[in-house]
Amino acid sequence: MHIRKGDNVKMLAGKDRGKTGKVLHVDTKTLRVTVEGCNMAKRHMRPKKQGEKGEIVLIPRSTNISNVAIVCGNCKKTARIQYRVDGKSKVRVCAKCDAAL
Ligand SMILES: [Zn+2]
Structure with a gap:
């Protein structure tokens, strides 16, 4: 999810x-x-x-x-979500502007 x-x-x-x-x-x-x-x-x-x-x-x-x-809070567009591993934690990022969600 x-x-x-x-x-x-x-x-x-x-x-x-x-x-x-x-x-x-x-x-x-x-x-x-x-x-x-x-x-x-x-x-x-x-x-x-x-x-x-x-x-x-x-x-x-x-x-x-x-x-x-x-809806991404940074670019205000609907976006897909990508996961990025940041050290030990997984971070959700906007696929369009790379901002963490
Ligand atoms: Zn965004």
């Missing part, structure tokens, strides 16, 4: 194509990511107490990892 929680990504498919948002959740088993403000779904909430009204809340639904591309 090259995308991590907190990354800035751009939606490539679906109704929110072209939008960017922060990754809220990554599921490595199902290869799905949840992006802030993207792929929103309406959830109808029932009233919990008497006299209270039910409401419609918007919650972001997960999307397949292939539907998003990471």
